[in-house]
Amino acid sequence: MLSGMDKDEQVEIWVRRYSDGLLRVCYVYLRDVGLAEDAVQDTFMKAYRKIDEQERYGGAYEKTWLMRIAINTCKDYLRWSWFRYVDRRKEIERLEAAADASPEDSLITLEIMRLPFKLKEVIMLYYYQEMTLREIASALGVSISAVAKRLNKAKDALKHMLSDEGGVVE
């Protein structure tokens, strides 16, 4: 078992350590808190079942590994016809934001959520999850150059609202 821990202990550590971050990433994909919670739950259950593989995969990269499972879980949710059928996603404009978030924070978050899927995911993983290009490439199953290209495109798409002074361009 990992580092002498049993699987239950390991999962509990993961849940306590990564659940909020995974939840927010899943939320950006799915636009529904309930579905995002489902996705996180599924992520940890898949991780639990494959915990031994994770050790072979390289235990040091557990965050990348979990993120990869979470992202693919979200993509599955989006792909399944059932999701189309009982679509609980909200219009982007109607998403909740924390009461103490500034209008600029909310606008930046909404703009990120409006990005095309491939650009949104690299922004989330690079800036929010602070993963390296190599880690993102591994999580998404694409080349590092593809990640770099997508990141540049995403930056271009966002630069209209992020000025050098850090303000929002109207």
Next chain:
Amino acid sequence: MDANKNDGRIKTAIDNSLSYMHLSEARIQIILSEAKGEKPMKRKLSLVLVLVIVIMLVSVAALAAVLLWEDKAKEIKDIEMAQGYYAEWQSGDKINLVRILVEMGLIEKSGDVDELLDGKLSDKDAHSVADTLLVNLTGSRIENVSLVEITETLWGSVYTWTEEQAAWWQQNIYLREFDSIPLDREIYLVPDETAIPRQQAIDTAKQALLDAFELPGDYFDTANVTTAFFTTHEDTSIHYWEVILRIDGTPDYPNEISYCTLVDSKTGEITQNKTLGIPTPAERVAMRDYVPSSSYDAFETALEEMQDKYEPLPVDRLYKQFEYWTLEDKAEFSKNIVPLINEAVEQGDAEEIGYYWLAPASFVYGVPSADAITQDDAKEIADKAILDKFGISADILGLYQNVRVYYDITSPDTPLWKFLYGTLGVDSYDALPKNQQPILYKVEINAYTSDIVACYEMIRGTQFQSLDTYKTMY
């Protein structure tokens, strides 16, 4: 852009905006319970539990409970439509819901429950007790408790619903809220006597996938199988079995891999549906192995250069879309990009290019000459044409703020001003009367004579079914 500064800003913005979002302790306990192999407390039903429910369904008592739920679900949907999700309900409605759930055996009777149902609690306490019961039942945060969530505690996850449950839900709940099933969505049915058996559809899908992907014969032996049965608006005489096979991933790809396949329920043959975006297994392999031509690359590069000219417009969110390019850029599209599209099509890239670009590529766009009436004058004529022909009020037409404009010189002697009227954002859409919401207007005007060449209404979504119908968008 100062990369470091903006790196921090993005993280801070997301953190601040989503700071309220934590995995609830109840959900954490569910995960840990499931991980430890214990019976899940609520919400996500294990496969064993789903099987137990299916077996239960044959018992008279359980069948009565299901029928009761189907009856009550409609009432609950009506309350949701009037008041929103459960969290926003009045205490009386919450108490009635708890009463139903107690009758169905989903909530156990207790002292608190009795006091709640007997009306002995203050309004505040009634909310509190009912909310706790529903959170415990669904395992969800209170703001997410909804009819779907509650139904899932009875039927299992929507992904595991039977064909009968799916059809019932769509006909009785979905259509209660929406006027119609969207044109690009499945119409769920209960399999009739003309349909091949479910297992035959599964076996057919498996074999087609094994052949197309050249997989070992036992590849799907341990697959997780889900099915759906539906037709579509395109051709209601075709009924589909949708078979989704999911298999465990590998160390390199730790997620399940999903294979979605359609089987014609009458002929038993593998089929596809472009509207739903579901190809045959053979087409899927071809897509996997497809390499775009150099002409396609040239088209994509030219397109990106053109799009880069456009700054995003955060107010109306019309980001880089062709429909909102200037007349000059649309003319440049016809002159410089369409030839690349045509070359790419000749080399087999039509599918990759898609209707979105093939449709405007079938017209020649230009800019108005001095002989042509102005865009403003043409728009005024178009407005009047709609008002006269369809008898809607100017106020209603005023809600159609998203007017896409084209100057079509495909026939140089009779250039056309073309206007497509739609709404802009959810607010103006919601402001339209319900019977008006599905409607778009299209008007075409001879730019030299001001004659109205065409004036018609369209139903949203119908344009996407074929290239010919897609062209009506341009």
